[in-house]
Amino acid sequence: MSYRGPNVVATSNADEKTPAASRDNRTRSATTDFLDPLTETEGLDLVGILSSVDETAYVWDLTTGRLDWESNAAEILGFDDTRKVATGAAFHALIAPEHLNSRLEVFSRSVGADRVRGVPYRLQYRLRPCGQRSETEIRVEDQGRWWPGADGHAVRARGVIRIMHEEYLEQQRQLVRNDFDELTGQLNRVRLTDALGAVLTRAEREYQPCAFLMISVNNLAVINETFGIEIGDQIIAEVGRRIRSKQRGGDVIGRYSSNKFGLVMLGCGPGALRVAAERFIKAVRETTIKTSFAQMTATISLGGVIIPDQAKSVHEAVNFALRALDIAKSKRFDCFVAHEQLPPAEGARLRNKSIAEGVIAALDDHRMRLVLQPMVSTKTGKPEIYEALLRMERPDGSLVSAGEFVPIAEQLGLSRLIDRRTLELTVDLLKRHHELTLSVNVSGLTCSDAEWLTTLRRLTAGNPDVLRRMIVEITETVALEELDQSVNFVDTLNELGCRVAIDDFGAGYTSFKNLKRLNVDMVKIDGAFVKNLADDTSDQIFVKTMIDLANSFGMETVAEWVGDERSARFLKDAGITYMQGYYYGMPFDSSDYVKAA
Structure with a gap:
């Protein structure tokens, strides 16, 4: 791992010589630097707000290694003395060894990043606030942004650390269970249709065409019967990852059923929908998929509909996309079929x-x-x-x-x-x-x-x-x-x-x-x-x-x-x-x- 700045990982003695008053001023500067605009303009008790949700804040100068904490840090995190964690190196010494590299990599993985808005980060790790030999251990979530210097390396970071109590962890687990499919990590069917409904409403209000794709893994029944459901699941999960890697920012993917994915595409007309479908077909077809049994190949079929032009409701969008998908799957090869309006007689029959x-x-x-x-x-x-x-x-x-x-x-x-x-x-x-x-x-x-x-x-x-x-x-x-x-x-x-x-x-x-x-x-x-x-x-x-x-x-x-x-x-x-x-x-x-x- 390449990581710049020895002062970040090496203990500095400079803080031991800093007068107490200076240290107090410096500690308060974390609040000033991190939270001062709201404090001055609205008179909010931001320290109290942070404390009420078991959070504290920090500002880290990666060039000098200096780490300034919010005044409630000792109370929230349980430090004996914040002066003992006044450098990045001292704080890192309290992080569980198996989690330390993950935190260090956060500040080195995006060289040449945005110098104005900074680079967001969010991670979780175990912390022993009273030292590695202490029995006291807590789990925290660390979230913030870092800013690069002229050479693109991190020079400054601001962050908020939150205690992750069991209740909070259970809420996160419940959120994942409620929102995401366990196998693929994509949105589940309920959340996918919720997202489709929201996009449909927005598209009607803003008169902006969007699209909904239904994507199916071909011949999955044969794969399950020949190699077992576990191999089929591995192929489904990998197909989902490949589709997600090729989708545009802001588009939403979810698992609709056992071998079907739904993809909501923003600002997408008929031409763009066809181009996107070909991109997904190529991403799945071009390379083999590594499974626990052997290297295997997979193909997909796709059916799509433009909303709200061709579908005015979630029910219509899903049904029309499924109908187009059925036509695509009837072909001998992987392909995309766009929904076409049915003749009145056929529409009445259906x-x-x-x-x-x-x-x-x-x-x-x-x-x-x-x-x-x-x-x-x-x-x-x-x-x-x-x-x-x-x-x-x-x-x-x-x-x-x-x-x-x-x-x-x-x-x-x-x-x-x-x-x-x-x-x-x-x-x-x-x-x-x-x-x-x-x-x-x-x-x-x-x-x-x-x-x-x-x-x-x-x-x-x-x-x-x-x-x-x-x-x-x-x-x-x-x-x-x-x-x-x-x-x-x-x-x-x-x-x-x-x-x-x-x-x-x-x-x-x-x-x-x-x-x-x-x-x-x-x-x-x-x-x-x-x-x-x-x-x-x-x-x-x-x-x-x-x-x-x-x-x-x-x-x-x-x-x-x-x-x-x-x-x-x-x-x-x-x-x-x-x-x-x-x-x-x-x-x-x-x-x-x-x-x-």
Whole structure:
């Protein structure tokens, strides 16, 4: 090791001749030199702040060897006397021998470094503050900057030393466990997607294109099967190191899955993305990888997407990059494939497939939930019925409204499964709350689903109280399409003791004859006629006519989408039975029903 400055490593006697007052002034100079700007301008007690977090500071003149300590150094580090560590050599004599070279190398590894900003350093070592023969030992973290002289060698350093208690060490270990992949040392999947989300937000705000690369080690399954997982892990780790060595400053790499890395690239357009991909391919392909078994070769495939131009969310960025990667891996050689926007038909197919997979997973994992919206009686002004609205909970805890997945689910034949799960949740809620009345929607297919009626009988076990407090809603358009079938369904529900409501009434223009034949108990007026009711005369006439029509058949009426006081007043005067909408309450989770009642 080449290291300049004998005064740094050799004990100096000059300090022993320095008067006490001079030594005190010199010790205070560590504070002045290191911290004075804040002390003078803001009057902060920086010594107190350092002490509160078990830190002290120093200034080291590497030319003379002189080491000036902050006034709290003896208290924090446990020195018998700071005068005994007033030189770099004296301090080095207290560092564990196995750690000393690491500290010395910090000040010699960057010859010709920045003379203005200095060279940052950070290291940890064991220290025996009372001498090497002492039993007292502490672990410290030493962080600061050093500045070079005219010849490029270190001449001055400023640093802060912190005691590393077990609690602090555990925090650092926990930070590593939470942030980094154990095998590769790269960010783990959670932190990688966090970084991707942050970059995506910034890119949208600053209108700056960025990129996301998904990188896969080729033929890893064959390597694992032939040579063992340990050899495969060694190849994965080395590929990660090579990619990282070729990435630009500021880019972020992480391990997405067993053999896949994700790379977030800042300020990167399509051309730069392709150039970068070729650089990574070359870095992995050109030289062999040394493993514990033998020298081996590896190749990678890459798929990339430009954000936010081609992907507006983390989910889209990951999916599009994976899709491009799958195409790249289908080739016979290592290559890069850029994401291309899909034709509308293909995009719709994949979107439908994703929704179907999400619905099935939510059903299997019991992630379907009910939210309740009150129907307020115009007579009492209180909620007397609650509509049970279905929500799908994503794995991350966010909720998806039924309107976003039910139409696709119906097309793909999943509506029966959804309706049965909704029925289970509804009956369970009615059994737990004996005063509760619920209105629940069913799809058109359920009107012909004998199994749904069988499930209703089984769940209620002929309990008349539960059946009496259940209202089943079928939409008007569905009722008209298969009128005979709908009539049979309604009659069966009436025989069981349930009430039946026609939902979205007015959308299908039901004739008086059909409405009478359906024999329903309640009519829910389509919200499209209610949302502008306060200002639209034609809607007022139509709604008033529907209310009068329903009343003539002895049916109760519900106005949906009531959003303001003027509309509510008109509906009440027109004779509506119940009102439902944001004016009377937003949907809330069914688990909060007791609190809301």
